[in-house]
Amino acid sequence: MTRILHWLFPHPVLTLLLAVVWVILQNDLSAGMAVFGLILGIIITKLTAVWWPERPNGIRLGKMMTYAAIVLWDIVVANIEVAWIVLTVPNTKLRPAWVVIPLDLRQPEAITILAGTITLTPGTVSADLSDEGHSLLVHALHTEDPDAVRDEIKDRYERRLKEIFA
Amino acid sequence: MTFELFGTYATAICLLLGAGFVLVGTIGLLKFNDPMTRLHAPTKVGTIGIGMFLLASMIHSYVYGDGSLHELLIMAFLFVTAPISANFMAKVNIHKGACDLPPKPPQDETWSTLDVPVEDLELAEDAKV
Numbered sequence: 001m002t003r004i005l006h007w008l009f010p011h012p013v014l015t016l017l018l019a020v021v022w023v024i025l026q027n028d029l030s031a032g033m034a035v036f037g038l039i040l041g042i043i044i045t046k047l048t049a050v051w052w053p054e055r056p057n058g059i060r061l062g063k064m065m066t067y068a069a070i071v072l073w074d075i076v077v078a079n080i081e082v083a084w085i086v087l088t089v090p091n092t093k094l095r096p097a098w099v100v101i102p103l104d105l106r107q108p109e110a111i112t113i114l115a116g117t118i119t120l121t122p123g124t125v126s127a128d129l130s131d132e133g134h135s136l137l138v139h140a141l142h143t144e145d146p147d148a149v150r151d152e153i154k155d156r157y158e159r160r161l162k163e164i165f166a
Numbered sequence: 167m168t169f170e171l172f173g174t175y176a177t178a179i180c181l182l183l184g185a186g187f188v189l190v191g192t193i194g195l196l197k198f199n200d201p202m203t204r205l206h207a208p209t210k211v212g213t214i215g216i217g218m219f220l221l222a223s224m225i226h227s228y229v230y231g232d233g234s235l236h237e238l239l240i241m242a243f244l245f246v247t248a249p250i251s252a253n254f255m256a257k258v259n260i261h262k263g264a265c266d267l268p269p270k271p272p273q274d275e276t277w278s279t280l281d282v283p284v285e286d287l288e289l290a291e292d293a294k295v
Contacts, residue, residue, distance in 0.1 A: 021239065024235045024236065024238060024239050025236070025239065027232075027234055027235060027236060075213050075214065076214065079187065079213060079214040082194075082206065083187065083190040086190050086191075086193055086194035086197065086207070087190060087193070091197065091198065091199055094198070094203065096200065096202060096203050098266065098268045098269055100268075100269055100271060100272065102272055102273065115249065115253065116245075116246070116249040116250075118249075119209060119248070119249035119252050119253065120209070120213055120245060120248065120249060122206065122209060122213070123206065125202075125205055125206060125209060125252050125253075125256055126249070126253060126256075127202075127253065127256035127257065127259075127260060127268070128256065128257060128260060128268070128277040128278060128279050129277070129278050130271035130273070130274035130275075130276070130277055130278065131274050131275055131276055131277070131278045131281045132273070132274040132275075133274075134271065134272075134273040134274050135271040135272060135273060135274065137268050137271070137277055139202050139205070139206075139256065139265075141203055141206045
């Protein structure tokens with residue numbers, strides 16, 4: 001039984017995601033559309049399975065939701081902070097800085113999400129990854145203390161991502 | 167009636183807030199004079215500004231029409247793609263040397279953008295001569 005399930009859903013989260021996207025695209029929450037979305041989700045994941053030989057298994061969806069909520073809230077708060085910086089801090093007093101973040105995360109997917117989060121939360125843009133993937137280069141718009149920015153990112157986002165991709 | 171009135175006001179407030187954030191983002195783009203700090207402005211517009219516009223669109227469609235959830239998808243795709251374009255622009259800035267040189271990474275040799283293969287360096291030397 002589990003074998004059939006595994007054959008049918010090689011990537012259950014992706015199947016679910018495709019079904020949800022399909023239903024929203026149709027703007028029609030009916031059983032027929034949901035079933036059709038599920039069929040599409042199964043076909044697409046089966047067809048593309050060749051291209052993702054290694055995928056993270058055991059993503060904790062509940063923790064992922066909390067993470068998304070925290071990031072959304074941070075985007076709102078940080079946006080207002082940056083709007084304030086743009087309007088009040090003159091160019092001569094602006095202190096942009098490079099921040100180097102040593103990474104504990106190893107999975108490419110987790111690092112991608114971390115880099116995306118850093119860019120989306122205003123005030124920081126992730127610029128580059130070191131050649132072996134052990135550290136992330138982040139540009140901060142205005143900071144007096146680059147070390148504090150690094151510690152906050154590590155504690156607030158990376159720690160949670162480590163729990164999600166445990 | 168009051169429901170529609172409330173919807174109208176909510177839509178208007180969302181539009182105004184969105185427009186305000188887009189305006190601030192544009193001011194930032196014009197005001198800053200360094201390519202790396204300029205990069206920060208568009209990422210702001212992309213998140214809160216557009217998010218407010220989409221929220222206004224959703225409220226309006228639910229109050230006056232059938233309701234639409236497409237805006238959620240626009241938001242999701244925007245959130246996935248915006249960091250990638252910002253990342254590319256940052257890489258171009260590092261490549262061109264349009265910003266301060268970043269500090270060396272603590273564990274590895276160099277940043278991947280600055281990691282030019284030896285053959286390419288030789289080609290560049292040949293092109294100079």
